[in-house]
Amino acid sequence: MTQDTTAAATPPEQQPTPFHDLDAYVALPRVSGLALSRDGSRLVTTVQTLDPERTAYRTALWEVDPTGEAPARRLTRSAKGESSACFAANGDLLFISARPDPDAGSDDKDPKAALWLLPASGGEARVVATAPGGLGGVLAARDADVVSVSAPVLPSAEDLEQDRELRTARTDAKVSAILHTGYPVRHWDHDLGPDEDRRFVASLAGLVDEPARPLPPADGSDGDASDDGETPASHLDLRQVTGAGRQLFEHAATLSPDGGTLVTTWVVADPGAAQRETLVAVDTATGERRTLVDDPDAEVTGPAVSPDGRWVAYVTMTITTPEQAPVVRLGLVALSGEGEPEVLADDWDRWPTSVAWLPDGSGLVVTADEDGRGPVFLLTFGAGGPGAGESVTVERLTADDATFTDVRVAPDGSALYALRTSYAAPSEPVRIDLGAFLASGAPGEREPVTAVVLRGPVPSPELPGTLTEVETTTEDGVRVRAWLALPDGASADRPAPLLLWIHGGPLNSWNAWSWRWNPWLMVARGYAVLLPDPALSTGYGQDFVQRGWGAWGQAPYTDLLAITDAAEDLPEIDATRTAAMGGSFGGYMANWVAGHTDRFRAIVTHASLWALDQFGPTTDHAYYWAREMTPEMAEANSPHRFVENIRTPMLVVHGDKDYRVPIGEGLRLWNELLTKSGLPADDDGSTVHRFLYFPDENHWVLSPQHAKVWYQVVLAFLAEHVLGEKPELPTTLG
Template sequence: MTPDDATPAPFHDLEQYIALPRLSGLVLAPDGSRLVTSVATLDPARTGYVTALWEVDPEGHRPARRLTRSGKGEQSPSFTAGGDLLFTSARPDPQVAADDDTPAALWLLPAGGGEARVVASRTAGVSAPRAAAGAPVVLVSSGVLPSATDADHDDELRAERKKKKVSAILHTGYPVRYWDHDLGPADPHLFLGALPGVGGVQLHGEIPGVAAIPEEVDPAITLRDLTPDAGTALREQSATLSDDGTTVVATWIVAESGGGHRTVLMAIDTATGERRVLVDDGESSFGSPRIAPDGSRVAFVRESRSTGERAPAVTLGVVDLLGGPTHQLAGGWDRWPSSITWLPDSSGLLLTADDDGRGPIFHLALGEGDSAGTDGSDVTRVTSDDAVFTDVQISPDGSRVYALRVSYLEPPVPVVVDLAAALATGAPVPATALPGPTTSPTLPGVLTEVETTAADGSRVRAFLALPHGAGPETPAPLLLWIHGGPLNSWNAWSWRWNPWLLVAQGYAVLLPDPALSTGYGQEFIQRGWGAWGQAPYTDLMAITDAAEALPEIDETRTAAMGGSFGGYMANWVAGHTDRFKAIVTHASLWALDQFGPTTDSATYWEREMTPEMALANSPHLFVENIVTPMLVVHGDKDYRVPIGEGLRLWYELLAKSGLPADANGETVHRFLYYPDENHWVLSPQNAIVWYEVVEAFLADHVLGESHTLPKTLG
């Protein structure tokens, strides 16, 4: 299939593809009158993305309008109780001399119109603003150096490090890095500030010790450190602020012996800074706290501690905000909640969860008693769309839900759901798209599904993206794409791993959910736990067999691809079958005994990766069996799967595989190395190179064609 020369589809032109606007996030004003989302677009040099804020009409009548514009972009929108819009940005403050190293400050865009202005800043920058829905206060996060005694001292220490170009970090605990960045020397603290009294909306009350700033006063916010002795407890954690602004509930790291840790829920009084442990069972980790609008209870997610034999279980719980026993909710519901949103009257919850290749919105009714909502039968599905829903927002009267809807048929779009109708009828309803700031691109193929039954009787399903025209007379070559995680599901649009780019090249792309995938129940996860090379592998081969049996597929031209855990599986596949013509392995685990201690979260992985598990499931032990050409891709800034995995894999392919380098050092394998990329390869131009190299490698070995490599490789 070839595109029209005059109007090439974006999936046939990588420069057009990376230029597609990318929408994310959604927040609703407390009075329900305004919706705001974020849109990332290419910068003028086409080497990065800049994010702007856009307003979407909740009624669906008016087109979306752009609210912000700057070279640095704007992030983390949050509405105040008075309707003003807060956000963070590193763009220059017009009242301060410009500085290229300007940290992100807190900005306020008045509800009644006018220019946005800086209302709070710190030399360390601020992030993640959360304004109370019914009080004039805002919570932000900001870094503080460990020996700093106050804000001025923190500034002095930072200036000294910068002047002397000192980058050293002295750690006293674990972990020391996360995904793609180093932890420390500063650690995040939570800061509280009183908001300017603008917006024209009557606020619900005052917070003891936090006086609202009158409109006529200079709108600068004084930030007060709520957690001066937090240490490392708030690293990579989250917090929620009660509607009345009196209480913060934050996830809080508790260190354990051997470098391990668990996460508890900590309640913090905003007037005094006093804190108390709200939820901790001494073993599990707790997250996603959400305080009920009436301030009575806190809903949360509990993840049980895994072992080498037992997979973690993710369940829903609730506790009184004043403390007391916790109660499990929806105990009979065999899904993992991924987000929690309270109904405005605190009578129930809206949940999202992976479910059979989708991610619907669900409703859980709660009552007055502790036993309310404990039965999984109380969970009912709200949305009927074959899609995933994120960023759930509820109208003040509880009749409508706003969210982002995303699937393999379209990238995220803002939608509205008639919640009142769904609850009245007890039947799921479709979402209605709102006029958003982006349009969905035309796809170069069609999406279908494939199912099969594994040897143990388990149902295994997959999405299959087919190019237009694929059929018995013109069957398409097949690409098996294996998802990462491993606790994950192929169910939503990805800008980085987008199957439609390969479909545009004529391939059929198979997106399976093997054992360990979420959305199919706890037992489906348990099937692959601690045995990655068993059920996950045999599930993948079974679903590939089912796809190859279709008349639209050419079973003689196949390849396998995967990233992260999917890269691990690609490596395992390479050492256990020769059925594929080529294999692409991105950011992949190779030697499990090496990976476990060097990843950024070794204490988590060692629970599953016992010495016995690593010995039985490590791909590097089967390198001699590899007779398939492999393309290895790895970024040096990848801390989740450290570069040592890619380096060792590359060397051992050339030295020990069934297709070693010849006497002249030549090899059919290839290594695409990124010195400055992380786990995902995020730079637009590097992403183009990624796809061009992958396409050329597959064309060579699967199609028997020669593709020109990108000039930017030199």
């Protein structure tokens, strides 16, 4: 039986939420990103909504009142959407969009992502910079009119004009071939090359508030250019400050407050077709580059320049070995390049995820995973300030059971603005009273504060259940905890079936709302969903990560079973009806679980690692895997070795555009389930296993129509094997 339905298997009176209807769920607006103006008076975020065809999402910029008094108001609207909001020093709002430029004429049939400017004084947004391959990565200096953007440029092009000519020739000849001279050649879901990012800078000072005039034509004629041949004042004069090469691959960059220096991560080659991120400073006037941090044993990301322009704080992660997990710490280096980099708070047993400066330079605002949350912390320097070599103090600043991202510091130091999220609510803009925290006592003696929710553009959806926590102690004496999402009405009289959902990573934590891996859709169907953080999870200290390093099938597996036992002991849980699922590393663990226990009625494995000897050389960044496990470790921890033990029905899900876990893993898993497992296909080819294949999706399955199919098939598979119901599949599968 097939029908196109998303109705829940619960009574109608329990269906008030959008999680009971997949069409309503995929249409929920989603908030991301945050930008704060230099004077602290304006706050802008991005809202993603479903397009009219319901096959893609589009984005728009919204302004949020930092005081929390006025309602949010929409700033932009277009079919192509807008993103990467950034305030210039004078208050103008910069953003990236591929929407058509009304001043470009009818020949611009395929506009690329361009830099747009929405004046602080009001009026319409207009294009201020373009590039043949599009623009991105917009940065603006805090105290100067300097702006920087990135643009992909073909290797042999000297400038953007030559890049345009080469692209036209390549398109006209219908050539798509790429000649590689290095590694990697793919990343997540796309091929790398032939173009590579370069950085450009420009001054906003010469822009005029008038309709944009067209740039000079590519054929070299005068066209409508001004008499002196210079770029019209309505467009920025982009000056290239980095050259050809893949040094800016996936780079993280920032501008110094005076706009004189671009600080960016810089990729260098390492032996064994590996690469490593260093940190460099680029003079925005001359393009001269100097190295700030180049540690052969570590990588660098997330730079932030101090308000006085003297220091750069950053996050550093050691290069792993098969025996040693990474160590993540804060670093500090002089922007001048003088002296040696310094590790900050080396005894703080947490991994920082982002860093920002206090306005007076006396401390750093840091985020880090902790115990299934992601609080904001305050690092305070000693009396000598940064670089004095004195000990620092780290305090938890926020009290919320939540994770904070996109933290922005008010220019007067009175507040922080951030997006707050948890498994109780998706991202929403909040204000954190930094002034009250600082005034409450001396460093190390202050109590965390609770964030105040601002009047954001999107209300949080009502949930079909409640969120609680479960924890246990393993046989080796280690505490393991999890979030548990319980459906409304679950009780000892009406216990809920249990779904163990294993996170990916593996260096990760179930501490933030996910639109892709959302437990509330399962809760709406009556399942209790267990979201555990086993060994290798972040937020529990270095030793907790090290417990599972190089031995995925050991502590991570036993931790998962231990926390599942603890959940099943609860009266609200029906221990006779359980299932397990996971994606990526979570899919690996689902495969490992399938080969080592029959306790679950069904297992769903998405984008999963199956044969580790095959996975290692074919993943998009094979050198990472070489640092993770020796061949012997990979053999010992490979799920495919235990296929004969699998006696649980499995749903395999894989996208063909997944380059992180290539499709070969899913294909081999599917073949070996049918030919070698303890539940092989019958002689007529029938099987209890299923394979959901997406020819044009990647590691996550992102398009709304396919996300809907994903949940429909998963829910049908679980209903059949866990609930004993007849599966209801969507008609869109034919």
